[in-house]
Amino acid sequence: MKRIVTHLSLVATSAILATGCVPVRHNLPPEQRMMEVGPGVGGPGPGVLGGMSAPSAADLAAAAAPEAMPIAQSDTVQGSVSDGEIGLVNYMHPGAPSDSPAAAIAAPPTLQVSFRNPDGMQVRYDATGNGGFDSEPLIAPARQNFPQGGLYRVKLTNIPNREGVELYPTVELAYANPRTGAYLAHNSVPVEFTEEDFDQVLTGNFVTKVIYLPDPEFQGPALAGIDTLVSTRLDPGVDPIVEADRRGSILAIIRLGDKDVEMSGAGADSLASMMTAPIPGLPAPYAPAMTDGCGHCQTGAPSGAPMATQYGMTMSATPIGIPGPPHLPLGQPAGLQKHVMRNHTAVKMPRPSEKIRIDVRNQPGYRYPATADRIRITSQNLNP
Amino acid sequence: MSEITTLQTRLAAGLIALAFLFEGRVSGSEPADFLPRGSSRPLLRASDPPGVVGQARLTGRGPVVGYYQPVAITGPKGVRFSLPHAGNPSPSGMTVPAQRLEAGFLIGSVYRFQVTHIPGALGVELFPTVEVIDRTYPPQHLVTRYPIEIQLDDEDFQTALRGQMVTRVIYLEDPQTAIPELQNPKTNVPLEISEFQDPLAVADEYGRPVAIVRIGSLTPPSQPSLLPEFYFGYPQWAPFPHASASQNADQDEVPSELE
């Protein structure tokens, strides 16, 4: 043992000697690294990553030594970091052949809204994004594609038997999710107004209607056949949105009041759309819908695009302190205190390492010129 | 056991209906009412977005990537089917409408086809989708003679025109549990199931599910840039070889070139 130590010290001295021979070069770390506190300190930590991507072991290691270690990304780690999905990617993110050259055109996911009742009613929407209702009027029954996940103001005119009445309901369209994707890919969302709706609004009430897709699994057979729910009022205090969300998946929410948003001074600047129409001719949303996430979801799988977040999978690495996985109620204040996932897979793998020590050695190392610690100033005047 | 359950549920439904009669209002439901009845939830269901079930097959048993599964779609008399043909010079961008639509479809891709000449709804077009989720294994020379037969009927179209959605799961019947009845267009009626069952699970009990057809009343978007999304990115399909196509044309009662 002692021998080795002496050998090592010999090597060290020889190295010093060797460096002493070559001309001295000064190497500074890259500019980016100079900005950070130190290796591993400036990088993102677990649970605080932006977006929905989970930090993986590769990320941590990369943060610890940004350039020094070539790391095989996602070979050892299941999660595909770039897509913002964790594990189990085969379910929702199949490696489909990208056989569609047309799919490269970026079109927003849309859904079709059909305005059905009453017949002859005219519907206008914001087609340019400047806040007006400047589209060609749709005469019910009519259909129009709307981008998913938006809040739209529409203007109803020419309502039969109600001359001169103009109403400005909002239509909030949800993003498609795995439950509603098949329906939205084949059917339109029916938007209907009844005489009673108009009566309620004109007498100063506010009507909220929710269109939802009943969930075959969660709606028990006990409720089968009771479609009187459609036209029945809910008890006071029962939120139709909450109720519809329990019974299925919400497709659209219609809010109808008697506010005239085109009247001068009626908050004209709040009328201006936050967004412009993604494609000319499509309705421009007034505000984004408040559904959580899934803005990138596709209703179908045209070219293997990622479609939805996994059921039961968390969106961040440490679920403690955040709302639960998607099958738990979303939108709650941070309340989850315990999150138990049991893994019953037969696993024969080496034990996980409990501590990782990462030794970083950059070559060539860093060398600054020695700072000045002594200054001599000699001043000489030749011609006094 | 199941009879008792249905009896109970009927009683419950009746009670709730009575409550409606008396109150005329709907009270909020208990969250526990909407928990799944069974203890498990299948990973794949027919109500999944189009493409999900088929894509899952691609990573399943044996490679089927790149196999064009022959499919034949027929309907009631007079109904014509056509497929989108990206780059077709014709203005409609569709193939010639035929009484029997035959093509080889990639497993896992979703194909939207057009239905025209629906009886009682002239001028109306429907755009259902078909998704092949498994292949058949015919002997080499019988590949196009035995496509997956999808027979749609008038109720499919009328239901879709009413604004509802039809999900059909086509399955290969297990001969050991087959229905002892000669199959012809009249007897080939689908097995109707309730809204609370999963058609994929039911079809799996009677055979091997091979395709899902979903019929709704969605119309093509007015913006051309949304067409690729509407047609699921125009996945490739393979026309049948000509010899077999002419042979099948003989079986049509009315040649498709008429009208």
Place this chain on the structure above:
Amino acid sequence: MRTSSIQSVSILSVACTFLVGCASQHLSRKDQPKTPRVAARPVNAIEMNSFSNGVSVSPADGSIHLVGHRSHCPCEHCQGALSAAGAMQSADTSTVQIYDTQEFLRDGGDSGPTAVRISDQTFRGLQPEDTIVHYKTATGQPEIQASNQVALYAPRFRSVRQISGSLAGGRAVGPAQMDRPVGIVNVDQPLPGLVMRDSLELGHADVARGLDAMRERERTVPVESVQQLNVASNVMAALLNLTAQQAYDLQGEQKALVHQYANAAVTYQLDECLEVAVQSFRTPSLVRDQTLDGFTIYDFEQGHGRLQISKFADREDARPGDVVTFGIRIENVGDGEVNEVVVVDNLTTRLEYVQGSLECEAEVDFQAVDNQAQSLQLRWELKEPLGVGESVTIQFKCQVR
């Protein structure tokens, strides 16, 4: 679980066939469980390869060549401008083709428990696809012989329909809200959204069970068990004069004949191979001189009859509604006559006997009774005993349902 084990067993048997290099037709469903489980590794290799397109299994040396999958992949993603129709034809060119038994209608054989006659009229263990002949030899010994199996490619598709729709759910009516809040004008007043502010009490979470929602149903069979004579539909007559086992089963005097010809060939060839003559040496020669020393003839007082039953169909594929002609030929290949010959064909569900289509050259009592598969059990009882070398051919038609 059960189906997947059958699948693996059938693949095992493919492996055996190729590794050993034997081409015997050894497979029927009954035989499969008896196939020995050979070493797991090569089987797995074949199981993987047999599905793949770019793989060839050479039966000559039993070795497996893994050809690059990419280069052989016929799909358009890999090869670009390959005709799609061509791809449809050639996507399936693996050496070992996979079949699904659910796509075939099979008739014949004795699957499941072996059939046993328990009285004059009833058999036990007769499954819906079985075809057997029951007879008694001259010594009164009852025997049961099963026929070969005929497979028709006749897939039938049905569908399940579900009608669903959306609901316009509960509607809440309340007083209209104040439009403009008192105070600052430009407060951004977000409308209530879809985000739920209500807590759900979760009784228990739903658990995804795993990928068994689509159960494995591929009970594959290797190619041997579904191969049959590839003939046109009108050569039934020629077909019926052929004994299935003739191709590989030599009978009685045929063996002696083949033996004699083989010996003659050896003698002839040894003479012919003499090509080089070397001087001063006597050319070596071998003369094989065989004569018949004598015959021993054994006389059996009562010969032992043995029936051979074979079954044919005039087509190999059928659509629903097609009519298939089946032929059953029984031949006495034994040494004594047999009597009380009863041929039973238990039709499977999707085969429907066409009334009056029976043709038989011998005198038979014909009965058709309902069976458990909601089809018919056909039953022929020969009135006369069947002598040595005699044969009886029964023809009947079935409609594929």
